[in-house]
Amino acid sequence: MGNARYWLLKLRESFFSALPIAIVIVAFFLVTRFGVPEGYFPAEFMLTDTDIYSFLISAVMIVFGMTLFNAGTEQSMSEIGVQIGGSLMQKKNFFFVIAMTFILGVLVTVAEPDLSVLSGQIGVEETVIVWTIGVGVGIFLVVGVLRILFHKNLNVLFLAFYGLAFALIYLIDPRFLPVCFDSGGVTTGPVTVPFLLGFGLGCAASHRGKGNGSDSFGLTALCSIGPILSVILIAMIMKATGRELPLMSDYADPLSKLTGDMGANFGHALLTTLGSVALSVGPILLFFLVYNFAFLHLKWTTILRIILGMLVTYVGLVLFLAGVEAGFMPIASKLGQALGSSSSFLWIALVLGGLFGVFGVLAEPAVHVLVHQIEDVSDGTIKSGTVLTVLAGSIGVAVILHLVRSFFQFSIAYYLIPGYVLAFVLSFLVPPIYTAMAFDSGGVASGPMTSTFVLPFCIGFAFAGGQDVYLYGFGLVSLVALMPLIVLQALGLTSTIKAKRALDKAKKRLVEEDDDQIIHFQTEGA
DSSP: OOOHHHHHHHHHHHHHHHHHHHHHHHHHHHIIIIISOTTSSOGGGSOOHHHHHHHHHHHHHHHHHHHHHHHHHHHTHHHHHHHHHHHHTTOOOHHHHHHHHHHHHHHHHHTOHHHHHHHHHHSSOHHHHHHHHHHHHHHHHHHHHHHHHHTOOHHHHHHHHHHHHHHHGGGSOGGGHHHHHHHHHHHSSTTHHHHHHHHHHHHHHHHHOGGGGGGGTTHHHHHHHHHHHHHHHHHHHHHHTTOOOOOGGGOOOGGGGOOSOHHHHHHHHHHHHHHHHHHHHHHHHHHHHHHIIIIIOOOHHHHHHHHHHHHHHHHHHHHHHHHIIIIIHHHHHHHHHHHHSOGGGHHHHHHHHHHHHHHHHHTOHHHHHHHHHHHHHTTTSSOHHHHHHHHHHHHHHHHHHHHHHHHHTOOTHHHHHHHHHHHHHHHTTSOHHHHHHHHHHHHHHSOHHIIIIIHHHHHHHHHHTTOOHHHHTSOHHHHHHHHHHHHHHHHHHHHHHHHHHHHHHHHHHHSOTTOOOOOOOOOTTO
16 A cells, blocks of 8 residues: 555645645634624624634544545556456457446446535435436446447547537526536546546557557546436436425525534534445445456455555545535535625635635646646647646636626526537647547546535525525536636647647748759668
């Protein structure tokens, strides 16, 4: 599981993921307690000493939970993905490959913590949401594998499936629209992404050789379409049977789940997550052990390392989700409700929301991996620092745009439809690798901080303003996932244009106007 330096690096990454938001929360607490006149904020939304203690304890749990979780996932999920992905591509039984791929997609999605956080906020039975989305991801993981096998154009697939999604949204309750697209962003989270990347690399390396690993790009993005269509299906069934989302007055506010006893809140959160996480992670390990016994026959040291990694993943996931339920989510909701209680606080909400968006991206380790990857692919034409700055700024803008939409109460379709049209236009102007990486990066940008803190903050903002939380609270994750599609492809277009200009200049230097010189080429040995 790595040496001391490895663990310190993981702990550092997790610490800096939570630190910026913790600093903002503590600063806000101090300002509202000592820096503004009494009564400036509604008393019921003022952060108390107990709130701050709960938040700090949950932040510590999340830091250690993310540390264990990220380290365990690298040793288990990624390895399982690579081993099974490479093995499946060598099987000659086509239907066996399809079945195994589908089952894996379902099991990995059910274990995704970001999906658990989102499904707990929707108000529909969590089991229905989670398993239906799991089936959607399983189906589209199969589509991704078929694309690798038959070398299908990724742009055409994106255009076809997103076109289908936008055609179907007119058949469902509009209140479901933000939830549908949010589900696509949260599903590609810290469990799913390492597995899908490993699975894609294993498939591509086994099918076409290690030199063609670019086929693995786009697998994560295709799997994020499955949840969108799955939730649209749920919405259509609910509409056909006369069922609706909970009314505004019946929405399950995270604050209502807490008692005055901080210890009881954390104890209840831990007991709840111990069982639910075991039911999520256990089937993946069981599937791997059976598959290994039947087909892989790995060394016992490799199997032991994977089992140990899954145990570490389990402990980390329990700490992470318990901290979210007992502290992070309620405090985020309370802060959002405080700022949404009066229009005079709008500017404060926009500033804090933008900061949360920027900090969430800058502190996300996977984003740093992504930007260096883009610099390598572009041969240094697009600098990693430039990508990181543009990406962080765009996510901050996404949060601000969402809060503006919530305040003025207009449909998220006014953002999504033009945004995806622009993204698809760009996809036909840049090399395919940029499109695949841009679509993959949507899931990377909408990391744990987005679903556990920024989304509840936005929902609380809409809830306090008396707005429908389904129409104007949800939808943030979909905007966060959309922004990288636009900005990264725009940077790719910039790189392409620069390369073309450089080539044109080189040609002009080599060939002068009205150049009549004759160049003789002599072959070796002539």
